[in-house]
Structure formats: structure tokens, C-alpha cells
């Protein structure tokens with residue numbers, strides 16, 4: 001696990017740079033896209049590189065992490081619509097190249113199983129962007145999630161619904177109670193995971209993720225078992241890390257050839 005502590009704009013450039021490098025090496029790369037506010041700087045940087053540098057996603061594919069259950073197809077907070085607005089519709093993905101769990105499927109368990117199969121059939125995710133919730137959830141794998149879980153339906157915690165109420169006019173009652181989410185076991189199959197977290201509200205979750213014991217109580221800690229994870233955090237999100245000085249000196253001494 002590599003932990004990089006830097007300013008948010010530098011974190012976004014680092015993640016976008018890793019994605020650009022991947023796509024240049026492998027135009028048909030499979031990306032894992034996350035919702036939430038944390039990846040927005042990365043998406044803006046990718047759009048900039050697309051518009052100014054010709055970075056093309058025309059052959060790439062992408063899988064989203066999660067989706068609310070039951071939000072109408074045209075609801076602005078439906079994650080498919082959010083991803084379309086924030087990244088997919090701003091670059092040149094081919095039609096149908098970006099997929100997400102179907103929160104309107106008539107048979108939710110079957111559509112979840114099909115989704116995992118589709119990711120596997122695409123060859124798996126090459127680079128997965130991840131955020132983290134204040135309670136340590138990744139995607140919508142809330143505390144108590146099986147560390148081996150696959151894509152499935154979950155019930156959101158009150159904490160997550162309260163955190164996400166800001167996207168629903170501040171009204172927690174408008175936040176759906178159920179979601180579909182890639183499981184922790186699904187996410188762990190990605191070749192490279194890039195998790196980004198900024199702000200003091202994430203400091204406890206980041207501390208647990210990096211330095212805590214692996215536990216379903218802090219679902220992101222499963223990433224300690226993954227061979228290639230990059231954790232990108234700003235000073236505030238890093239403020240509870242006991243190893244912060246070590247991570248800073250490691251980054252200062254990072255070989256220029258190394259990449260993420």
C-alpha cells in the first residue's frame with residue numbers, strides 16, 4: 001500500500017496521470033469509476049487531458065461501483081446520471097462502454113450476478129478509482145460487509161444516508177434506503193486500486209484503512225490484503241496517520257521512473 005500525502009490538485013493529477021499512462025499503454029483498458037465528491041478533481045483532470053492533450057477513451061470500458069435502488073431513470077442523483085454528467089458524457093467513451101449496476105432491475109439479485117459476470121468477461125478492472133465513506137465504507141459496502149462479498153443489494157446506514165443527504169436537498173428522507181454495490185471481493189479483483197480521500201472528516205477512516213486491524217467494521221481495511229493499492233490523501237485526511245512522516249519522506253524520495 002503506497003500512501004501519498006499531497007495537495008488535492010496534485011492528488012488529482014497523480015491519479016489522472018496513472019489512468020492516462022494505462023490508456024496509452026492499453027487503449028482498451030477497463031476502468032472502475034466511483035461516484036461521490038472525492039473523484040471529481042480526477043475527472044476534471046481527465047477531461048482536461050482529453051480536451052487539451054487528445055487523451056481518448058474511445059476503446060476503453062468502465063464499470064461503476066454502485067447505484068441506488070429505485071431512483072427514477074431521470075433522477076439527477078441516480079449514479080448512472082452522475083457518472084454521465086461528471087465524466088462519461090465529457091469524454092469520448094463509446095455508447096454502452098460505461099456500465100453500472102441496475103437499480104431498476106426487476107430481478108435485483110440476478111442483475112447483480114450478471115454484473116459481476118460482465119466485469120469478469122471484460123477481463124476485470126485494470127484501475128479502480130475509490131473514495132471512502134466517513135465510516136470506512138467503500139462503494140456502498142457498509143460496516144459489517146463480508147470481506148469476500150460480491151455485487152449485491154445492501155441497506156444504507158443512517159450515517160451514509162445523512163452524509164449523502166447533501167445531494168438530496170439536505171433531506172435524508174429523500175436518500176434511498178437500499179443500494180446495489182460491487183462487493184469487497186469484487187473490488188479486490190481489480191489490478192490496481194487508487195483510493196482518494198480529502199478533508200478532516202475522512203481522517204479516522206483513513207487511519208483505520210492504513211493502520212487499523214483488518215475488520216469488517218472498517219470495510220476499506222480489506223485493501224491491506226491487495227497487492228497494489230495507492231492511497232491519495234491531503235493533509236487533513238492524513239491528520240490521524242501515525243506514519244504520516246514516513247509516508248511524506250517516502251514520497252519525497254520516490255524514484256521518478258516509478259509511477260503509481
Ligand SMILES: N[C@@H]1[C@@H](O)[C@H](O)[C@@H](COP(=O)(O)O)O[C@@H]1O
Pocket residue numbers: 034035036037038039065066130131132133134137138139140160164
Ligand atoms: N457510494 C459512495 C462511495 O463510493 C463514496 O466513496 C462515498 C464518499 O463520498 P464523498 O467522496 O462524497 O465523500 O460516498 C458514497 O457513499
